[in-house]
Amino acid sequence: MSESVISVENLVKLYGDLRAVDDISFEVRTGEVFAFLGPNGAGKTTTVEIIETIRNATSGKVLIFGMDVRKNRTEIIKRIGVLPQEFSSFDRLTVEETVRYFAALFESDCDVQHLINLVNLGKHRNQLYTNLSGGLKQRVGIAVALVNDPEIVFLDEPTTGLDPRARHDVWDVINGLKKEGKTVFLTTHYMEEAEVLADTVAIISRGRIISTGSPSELIDKHSTSIHVTIKGGMGISSVAEAMGLQWEAKNGGSVVMEARDNEQILEIMMRLKEKNIGYDSIDIRKANLEEVFLKLTGEGLSGGGGH
Ligand SMILES: Nc1ncnc2c1ncn2[C@@H]1O[C@H](COP(=O)(O)OP(=O)(O)OP(=O)(O)O)[C@@H](O)[C@H]1O
Ligand SMILES: [Mg+2]
CATH class of the missing domain: 3.40.50.300 (P-loop containing nucleotide triphosphate hydrolases)
Known part of the structure; x- marks a missing residue:
């Protein structure tokens, strides 16, 4: 140091x-x-x-x-x-x-x-x-x-x-x-x-x-969740529903789920396989600093917060 x-x-x-x-x-x-x-x-x-x-x-x-x-x-x-x-x-x-x-x-x-x-x-x-x-x-x-x-x-x-x-x-x-x-x-x-x-x-x-x-x-x-974005066909959101995860449908036919940890990511994959739900791509990423900032302060970085 x-x-x-x-x-x-x-x-x-x-x-x-x-x-x-x-x-x-x-x-x-x-x-x-x-x-x-x-x-x-x-x-x-x-x-x-x-x-x-x-x-x-x-x-x-x-x-x-x-x-x-x-x-x-x-x-x-x-x-x-x-x-x-x-x-x-x-x-x-x-x-x-x-x-x-x-x-x-x-x-x-x-x-x-x-x-x-x-x-x-x-x-x-x-x-x-x-x-x-x-x-x-x-x-x-x-x-x-x-x-x-x-x-x-x-x-x-x-x-x-x-x-x-x-x-x-x-x-x-x-x-x-x-x-x-x-x-x-x-x-x-x-x-x-x-x-x-x-x-x-x-x-x-x-x-x-x-x-x-x-x-x-x-x-x-400070990040409490991992964003798992799955792009593909029908039924993906049903996995999130069944697991009780928060999810959101995005433009272009992808679903973003909030996983807590790696175990949950594995479980998502297993369930997709078990149910034969096809997908094109999976993107997994942690929060970035902006999301951490929002969580900590409830305000955005580039706008607001001023006097
Ligand atoms: N000389 C001053 N007299 C009175 N108030 C001031 C003075 N300088 C700054 N302030 C106020 O103090 C607060 C902090 O201002 P400061 O300029 O340090 O913020 P900042 O983080 O640098 O903002 P910015 O990103 O806009 O540069 C603001 O509410 C600003 O209006
Ligand atoms: Mg300044």
């Missing part, structure tokens, strides 16, 4: 009467990708900006590199990189000029070409910021977050609003950061993103962390 590089204890943030962050505690380990997964208004940005020393907590204790965020701001900001939720830059600078500008601002002698290549912008180095697509702009933002060669990189919703292709490109960049040994703190409301990238996911809803673990731990811990 690596050591913890961020430690948050009983963090609370009030905005007037609103408990935007409501007594949360968690640890981030060195070198991991840690994802804060939650819907709009859950308290993600508030929490990361307290860790980044940008906002002040109402109460609680936050240590980063073992240092208190209230007392060691100057030291801490040298060692972290930040992509804010609404990153934007100078329209009339090129990609390369933008990275150079921020490097100079941070008095960093970083290798600008290396950074541009790291975020896969080599082909675009001479393009004006204003002419870049949303996905490319986000990658410029990540390059800017890296000019001081930070040990921890905070990315606040780096892929929101991007198309699937651009999102995958940003995922590649994040995996590259991990390979470089950096700790990545990611906030997102895309469950696939957390599932694909994160070593540890903390699910946050209405200011509270409701579960933490690796994606597969969360799914194992």
